[in-house]
Amino acid sequence: MQIEVMVAMVVKTLKKMEVSLGFIHIPVQHRAELIGDSAVPFETKLNGVAAKVDKFGRLWSDYLKNRFTVNTQIIISKNNGGFQILANERKNYNFEPETKSPNAFVPLAAEVPPAADSGKKLKIGFVKTCDCDSRHISCITAKEWVKSQVAIQQFPITNDEIKEFYYEGRDIRDKDVHPAVFPIALPAHFIKTLTHRGELVLDPFVGIGSTLLAAQDLGRNAVGFDLKEEYIEISRKRLGQKKILDDGTQQIAILDDAHNIPAYLEENTVSLCITSPPYANMLAHRRLNKSIRGDLRKNSHYLKVQQYSNNPSDLGTMNHEGYSKAIQEIYSGILPLMRKRAHCIINVNDVWENNKRIPTHVYILGALQKAGFEFRNTFIWDKRNLVNRVGIFGWPSNFISLGATMEFILDFWKP
Numbered sequence: 001m002q003i004e005v006m007v008a009m010v011v012k013t014l015k016k017m018e019v020s021l022g023f024i025h026i027p028v029q030h031r032a033e034l035i036g037d038s039a040v041p042f043e044t045k046l047n048g049v050a051a052k053v054d055k056f057g058r059l060w061s062d063y064l065k066n067r068f069t070v071n072t073q074i075i076i077s078k079n080n081g082g083f084q085i086l087a088n089e090r091k092n093y094n095f096e097p098e099t100k101s102p103n104a105f106v107p108l109a110a111e112v113p114p115a116a117d118s119g120k121k122l123k124i125g126f127v128k129t130c131d132c133d134s135r136h137i138s139c140i141t142a143k144e145w146v147k148s149q150v151a152i153q154q155f156p157i158t159n160d161e162i163k164e165f166y167y168e169g170r171d172i173r174d175k176d177v178h179p180a181v182f183p184i185a186l187p188a189h190f191i192k193t194l195t196h197r198g199e200l201v202l203d204p205f206v207g208i209g210s211t212l213l214a215a216q217d218l219g220r221n222a223v224g225f226d227l228k229e230e231y232i233e234i235s236r237k238r239l240g241q242k243k244i245l246d247d248g249t250q251q252i253a254i255l256d257d258a259h260n261i262p263a264y265l266e267e268n269t270v271s272l273c274i275t276s277p278p279y280a281n282m283l284a285h286r287r288l289n290k291s292i293r294g295d296l297r298k299n300s301h302y303l304k305v306q307q308y309s310n311n312p313s314d315l316g317t318m319n320h321e322g323y324s325k326a327i328q329e330i331y332s333g334i335l336p337l338m339r340k341r342a343h344c345i346i347n348v349n350d351v352w353e354n355n356k357r358i359p360t361h362v363y364i365l366g367a368l369q370k371a372g373f374e375f376r377n378t379f380i381w382d383k384r385n386l387v388n389r390v391g392i393f394g395w396p397s398n399f400i401s402l403g404a405t406m407e408f409i410l411d412f413w414k415p
C-alpha cells in the first residue's frame with residue numbers, strides 16, 4: 001500500500017472562543033500548507049477523532065472543546081491521517097529559546113512526528129552498531145539463549161536463575177495513570193533476545209512508553225505510537241528522565257493512529273515489533289474486581305470504567321469483529337516495514353465477558369496470519385505470583401479458569 005504523506009506544521013495561540021466552542025481558526029497565511037486545495041468544507045480527523053474543516057478555514061472537533069486553556073500555544077501538523085495538534089511545551093523538553101517568528105520554530109525530533117515536520121519519512125537509525133556476528137539474531141550469548149527459550153516466564157523474579165522479568169522503580173502500576181501497562185523488563189527481555197544494538201524497534205500501541213524506555217536502556221532505536229495525547233506526553237517525560245545509556249540512539253513517541261505507521265517508517269528497517277495491544281473492548285465495563293478476594297474487592301477501582309478513550313479508532317472500544325479487522329489492517333501496514341525474519345511479539349490475554357470466554361489471542365493469531373506474518377512461538381507470562389489476593393468465583397457449578405494468572409506472548413516473524 002503506497003501512502004502519500006502530506007506535511008505541514010504551524011504554531012498558533014488559542015483564543016477564548018476557540019477553546020470554549022472547540023475549533024481552531026487556521027491562520028490565513030497557513031491555509032495553503034494545512035488545507036491545500038481540498039474543497040471546503042470537508043470531514044477529517046484531529047488526533048484520530050472525527051473533525052471537520054468549514055468554509056472559513058476553521059477546524060472543528062469535539063476533541064478540542066475546553067481541552068486547552070486560553071492562550072495555549074499549539075502546534076498543528078497534518079499528514080495523510082488528518083490533523084494532529086500538541087500543546088507546545090518546549091520548556092519541559094529543553095527547547096532552544098523561542099525564535100522571533102513562530103513559523104521558524106523547529107521542534108526536537110521527539111516532539112512532533114518528524115514525518116509531519118520534514119516531508120520525509122522519520123530519520124532514525126536501524127543498522128546494527130555492535131561488533132557481534134551479524135549472522136546472530138542478537139547480541140546474546142548461548143547461555144542467555146537457553147534461558148530465553150523457556151516458554152513460561154514469571155516476574156517479579158523469585159528465582160535467581162531467571163532474572164528476565166521484574167518490576168522496577170520506573171514501572172508505573174497506578175491504574176489511574178494507565179490501566180494496562182506491562183513491566184519495562186518484558187519488552188527489555190525480547191529486545192535483548194531479538195535485536196542488536198542500534199537496530200530499530202517498533203511499538204504500535206505504546207501507551208506510556210515502557211517499550212521505548214527498554215529500548216533506551218539497551219541502546220536500540222525505537223518508535224512508538226498511541227492515540228492518546230496524555231499517554232504520549234507521559235512517554236516523553238519518562239524518556240527525558242535519567243538515562244542509563246546516552247549513545248545517540250533515538251526513542252520517539254508519536255501521537256497517531258497505528259493505521260498511519262507506514263507514513264513514518266521506511267520499508268525493511270524494523271528489527272522487532274513488540275506491543276501489548278488493547279484486548280478489544282475488555283476495559284469498557286464497570287470494573288467488578290471479581291478475581292479479587294471479597295473483602296478487598298471494593299478498592300479504589302471498583303465500578304470504574306478504565307478504557308483508554310472514547311475515540312472510535314481506539315481498538316479498546318471495538319467489538320471483536322471490528323477489533324480483528326483493525327489488527328489485520330494495522331499489521332498489514334507494518335509487515336513491509338519489517339526486515340525479513342524480524343520478529344513480531346504480541347502480549348495479549350483472553351477476556352471473560354457475560355459468562356463467555358473471548359479468545360482474543362485466537363483473533364490476534366488469525367489477524368496476523370491474514371496480514372502475512374508467520375506464527376513462530378507461544379510464551380506464557382506466568383502471573384501467579386501477582387494474584388495472591390484472588391477470590392473464588394463460579395463455584396460449585398461454573399468452572400472458570402483464573403485469567404488473571406497468565407497472559408499469552410505470541411511470537412511471529414516476517415517470512
Ligand SMILES: C[S@@+](CC[C@H](N)C(=O)[O-])C[C@H]1O[C@@H](n2cnc3c(N)ncnc32)[C@H](O)[C@@H]1O
Nearest residue numbers: 181182205207208210226227257258308314315
Ligand atoms: C495495553 S495499552 C499499551 C500499554 C503499554 N504496553 C505500556 O506499557 O505503557 C494499549 C494502548 O493502545 C492505545 N491504542 C488504542 N487504539 C489505538 C490505535 N488505533 N492506534 C494507536 N494506539 C492505540 C491505547 O491508547 C493504549 O494506550
